[in-house]
Amino acid sequence: MKKVVLVAIGDEILSGLRSEGNCSWLAALFHNAGWQVKAIEVVPDDLYIIQETFTRWVGKVDHVITSGGLGPTHDDKTRDAVAAFLGCRLKIAEDAYSRIVDRYSESLKEIIKGSMTKQALIPEKAEPVHNSEGSALGIRFRVSDTSFWVFPGVPSEYKAMAEREFLSSVIDVNCWRSVWITGWAESLLKDRLGSVFEDPVLHVSVLPSVNLVQVVLRGDPDITHEAEEQVRRDLPEDCLPEGVSTLEEAVLEELRNKKITAGCAESCTGGMISSSLTDIAGASEFFMGGVVCYSNQSKVNLLGVDFKVIEKYGAVSFQCAEMMAKGAAKVLSSDLALSVTGIAGPGGGTKEKPVGTVWYSLCSGDSVESQHFHFDGTRAHIRARARAKGLELMWRYLKGYKNGH
Amino acid sequence: MKKVVLVAIGDEILSGLRSEGNCSWLAALFHNAGWQVKAIEVVPDDLYIIQETFTRWVGKVDHVITSGGLGPTHDDKTRDAVAAFLGCRLKIAEDAYSRIVDRYSESLKEIIKGSMTKQALIPEKAEPVHNSEGSALGIRFRVSDTSFWVFPGVPSEYKAMAEREFLSSVIDVNCWRSVWITGWAESLLKDRLGSVFEDPVLHVSVLPSVNLVQVVLRGDPDITHEAEEQVRRDLPEDCLPEGVSTLEEAVLEELRNKKITAGCAESCTGGMISSSLTDIAGASEFFMGGVVCYSNQSKVNLLGVDFKVIEKYGAVSFQCAEMMAKGAAKVLSSDLALSVTGIAGPGGGTKEKPVGTVWYSLCSGDSVESQHFHFDGTRAHIRARARAKGLELMWRYLKGYKNGH
Numbered sequence: 001m002k003k004v005v006l007v008a009i010g011d012e013i014l015s016g017l018r019s020e021g022n023c024s025w026l027a028a029l030f031h032n033a034g035w036q037v038k039a040i041e042v043v044p045d046d047l048y049i050i051q052e053t054f055t056r057w058v059g060k061v062d063h064v065i066t067s068g069g070l071g072p073t074h075d076d077k078t079r080d081a082v083a084a085f086l087g088c089r090l091k092i093a094e095d096a097y098s099r100i101v102d103r104y105s106e107s108l109k110e111i112i113k114g115s116m117t118k119q120a121l122i123p124e125k126a127e128p129v130h131n132s133e134g135s136a137l138g139i140r141f142r143v144s145d146t147s148f149w150v151f152p153g154v155p156s157e158y159k160a161m162a163e164r165e166f167l168s169s170v171i172d173v174n175c176w177r178s179v180w181i182t183g184w185a186e187s188l189l190k191d192r193l194g195s196v197f198e199d200p201v202l203h204v205s206v207l208p209s210v211n212l213v214q215v216v217l218r219g220d221p222d223i224t225h226e227a228e229e230q231v232r233r234d235l236p237e238d239c240l241p242e243g244v245s246t247l248e249e250a251v252l253e254e255l256r257n258k259k260i261t262a263g264c265a266e267s268c269t270g271g272m273i274s275s276s277l278t279d280i281a282g283a284s285e286f287f288m289g290g291v292v293c294y295s296n297q298s299k300v301n302l303l304g305v306d307f308k309v310i311e312k313y314g315a316v317s318f319q320c321a322e323m324m325a326k327g328a329a330k331v332l333s334s335d336l337a338l339s340v341t342g343i344a345g346p347g348g349g350t351k352e353k354p355v356g357t358v359w360y361s362l363c364s365g366d367s368v369e370s371q372h373f374h375f376d377g378t379r380a381h382i383r384a385r386a387r388a389k390g391l392e393l394m395w396r397y398l399k400g401y402k403n404g405h
Numbered sequence: 406m407k408k409v410v411l412v413a414i415g416d417e418i419l420s421g422l423r424s425e426g427n428c429s430w431l432a433a434l435f436h437n438a439g440w441q442v443k444a445i446e447v448v449p450d451d452l453y454i455i456q457e458t459f460t461r462w463v464g465k466v467d468h469v470i471t472s473g474g475l476g477p478t479h480d481d482k483t484r485d486a487v488a489a490f491l492g493c494r495l496k497i498a499e500d501a502y503s504r505i506v507d508r509y510s511e512s513l514k515e516i517i518k519g520s521m522t523k524q525a526l527i528p529e530k531a532e533p534v535h536n537s538e539g540s541a542l543g544i545r546f547r548v549s550d551t552s553f554w555v556f557p558g559v560p561s562e563y564k565a566m567a568e569r570e571f572l573s574s575v576i577d578v579n580c581w582r583s584v585w586i587t588g589w590a591e592s593l594l595k596d597r598l599g600s601v602f603e604d605p606v607l608h609v610s611v612l613p614s615v616n617l618v619q620v621v622l623r624g625d626p627d628i629t630h631e632a633e634e635q636v637r638r639d640l641p642e643d644c645l646p647e648g649v650s651t652l653e654e655a656v657l658e659e660l661r662n663k664k665i666t667a668g669c670a671e672s673c674t675g676g677m678i679s680s681s682l683t684d685i686a687g688a689s690e691f692f693m694g695g696v697v698c699y700s701n702q703s704k705v706n707l708l709g710v711d712f713k714v715i716e717k718y719g720a721v722s723f724q725c726a727e728m729m730a731k732g733a734a735k736v737l738s739s740d741l742a743l744s745v746t747g748i749a750g751p752g753g754g755t756k757e758k759p760v761g762t763v764w765y766s767l768c769s770g771d772s773v774e775s776q777h778f779h780f781d782g783t784r785a786h787i788r789a790r791a792r793a794k795g796l797e798l799m800w801r802y803l804k805g806y807k808n809g810h
Contacts (some may be wrong), residue, residue: 014442016433017610020425028421037419039454040447049444187477197479205417206478216422263703270683271676274697278675281751281784289703291696292679298668298694301736302707332703346686376509377538379686381561 002035003061008042009069022067022158050081059144068153070136083123090121096128133157176218177228180240211388237401247391248276254398255286263332264290265324268342272387288332303327318370325363337363407440408466413447414474427472427563455486464549473558475541488528495526501533538562581623582633585645616793642806652796653681659803660691668737669695670729673747677792693737708732723775730768763791
């Protein structure tokens, strides 16, 4: 297994002014190709620290690939650091640079040549790497079986260089598969899928997010395929369809398959379910819209909820949830309607209905089904879980699947 | 200047399955507080490499803060690595863990306790750190003047721990001030505020997000205070009020100040504006609710938009936007109503109304004001900008401020 280290060089990343994207992008590609990414490091524009980083990885990995610090300004230190590391001077790589300059119009050529004193410089003991997207040369060199690739930090330039130098030779996307599972806590899921986790020739990662766990299976294509089949057999009603990685996609795919239109009435989630569904292009074909009935008055005015029901049972009750769902199906002219009403907190909880209590109803024609859940955590956490659970319930209803765990 | 190193632990980041966000978030905070972030490192879930990383930074920085690897599954190796690094055993920190378990309902307590064998374990020579958001304990210890803080990787848990442990005590919040400015592009804003950026005793950072630029001023308290005053004088109608860092907070604060109720009708933003406003606890007092009228039918049914208007001018027109805003004010019984209708793409654009065209109307009593914008980018980008611009327009309307730049 080839080993690689990815290094981003730049004070602006360490100070949080810019987020790192190049190394994570390349990490995914190498990982999918079966290479081992030993580390991603972000280091400052500092001559000494860059050299120290090179020194630390020499002989330990096959490739070290850096991003950034090759620009024309005074705080770009990477090429000086390479020269110092190799113990040599910088020289102007005229031939290599002329290929870059030739791309520009006559008037721009003069300007580009002006910055050539810096961007065309290469350490004498290193080779230039052509930049098809920008005006700085990349640098490559080799020390003790470790190849170093020094690329610019501009994402389009970095990606073009990395693709040209690596991707054709290394990528095989067949060696990993993902299954997204809803309704399970991470720890319980691990117990349930024990045998998959114990398979010695399979590498399994578990990536939990709100009400969704991504199980990543890596290894030989036949084995990962077989393991995916097993996961889907073990959890026939909890795995999202192949190629679907969000609950909102799963809902929309099922609405499309069944040619059913849907709408929703949201109180505590305040529009989060509607905005998730409309994230997806083409949602308007099957998602009619929603009502954010945050105030009691709006529940009455928009959805025809009986004010006496709210007075008697409260807005967070199955009675209110049912009237909301029925009202939404009617005003939105949708085949199916989901309603959500709950207490997101931090205030508003009582002993009988503590913060985190959420009622859902699903109305389709004359049928209405209701259920409630209790979610822990902060307001943001409760709302996020209420959103995800609502989408899960809608998907299960459409699929005819039993409820989760 | 205090020195800090941020380490993310996790195979899923190195393999590009998940992007790193905790360390970059904390890096920005430390940077703004005048601390030096020496490196951000991403290392695998590997006993040896985690120990080697600790060893490498001992005595060289004041704090090492790690993220991840404290979960209950087999690939979480961080606590074992800490124990090995300190040369001690793991013990169950019952007292600290009971505070976590107490937060859960009786039925969940049993499940949580089941995973206690792992998530409650702390190396004997270390101290537990309370987790207010999740079920794993954090760990802290000190070796040769370097403090180590080992936090979970779940962002809400990591952030809550970091805020509690650092932001109040360690960071001197008096030496930096932030102003949030809406309606400006980063580059234009820098030109406009030139003199502030040129002040040699002031450190200025600019952190742009969607339709909001955070200007961070660092230095002597008197100087930063004076600089903040100057920014607010220079841009009297673009700075959010002191202590307010989001557009939705600014809108709600102004609704509360003026005792005005509001509602909205969203087409292309699909509920994003409603869900932003209801993110804030207590929103129900002044935010009546919203209508997500994604389909034309729902615009007619819910808001009383004349179908002939849609046929003649299209749903993305000021005529439709006005009827949407008027209808929303009526059905929501709100003093003010905002409507948004646009083309988020990727399909649906025409030569006259290209993808990214968005119309807004604000209706208050008999008055209706409309304007349109054009946003570039992907569907997600256009929707995000349409959301933020809508909130900006609502805020400016309430404040009586002119439109932005």
